[in-house]
Amino acid sequence: MKDLECPFCGNVPESRPDFVVCQTDGCAIAGIQISREKWRVRPGPKRKWTDEIKSVVSYLNDAAGTSYRHGTAVTQRFIRARLNEGFTLEDFELVIDDKVMKWGKDEDMADYLRPQTLFGGKFESYLQVAKREEAIDRAEAEIARNKHREIEEERRWQQNR
Secondary structure (H helix, E strand, C coil), rough: CEEEEEECCCCCCCCCEEEEEEEECCCEECCCEEHHHHHHEEECCCCCCCCHHHHHHHCCCCEEEECCCCHHHHHHHHHHHHCCCCCCCCHHHHHHHHHHHHHHHCCHCCCCCCHHHHCCCHHHHHHHHHHHHHHHHHHHHHHHHHHHHHHHHHHHHHCCC
8 A cells, every 4th residue: 555654665555455464674564564553644745945955145245245056965955954953045045144244254164165064964953043143133224213213203393392
C-alpha cells in the first residue's frame, strides 16, 4: 500500500487485508507480519522550495555583491533546512541585511557572507539579533520623529506668536 512505510527501513511494504509485511532485504522486520495500525503513514512528497531558494540566493548575491548559485547542493541544503523549520523569506532577508551591514566592510568577515555561514546552525541566533536590533532601530527612529515633530511644533508656535 503506497500510503504506508516500514517503521525500520522506510520502504513501502507489501499490504495484505489484515496485516502488512516488509519484504526489504536487510530490514530488521523483513517477513514479519505486523498489524496495519503499527505502520507509519508515509509522508507526502517533501517540498522542494525551488523558488524560495532562488529568491534567497538572489537576495544574498544582490546585497553582498556575491555570485552564489542557487543550484548548488550545499546551498540548497542549508536554505531548505531553514525553510522546513518554518523560517520565512523575510527572515532570510533580515539576516542577510544585518550581516551585510555588519560584516560587509570588514575584509576578514566579508568572507563569511556565504550560505553555509548565514543559513547554518546559527541562523536562528543571527535572526534574533537582527530582530532585536531592528526593534531598537524602529524605537530610535520613532524617538527621532517625535523630537522632530516637537521642534516643528515649537517653530510654528514661535512664528504664530
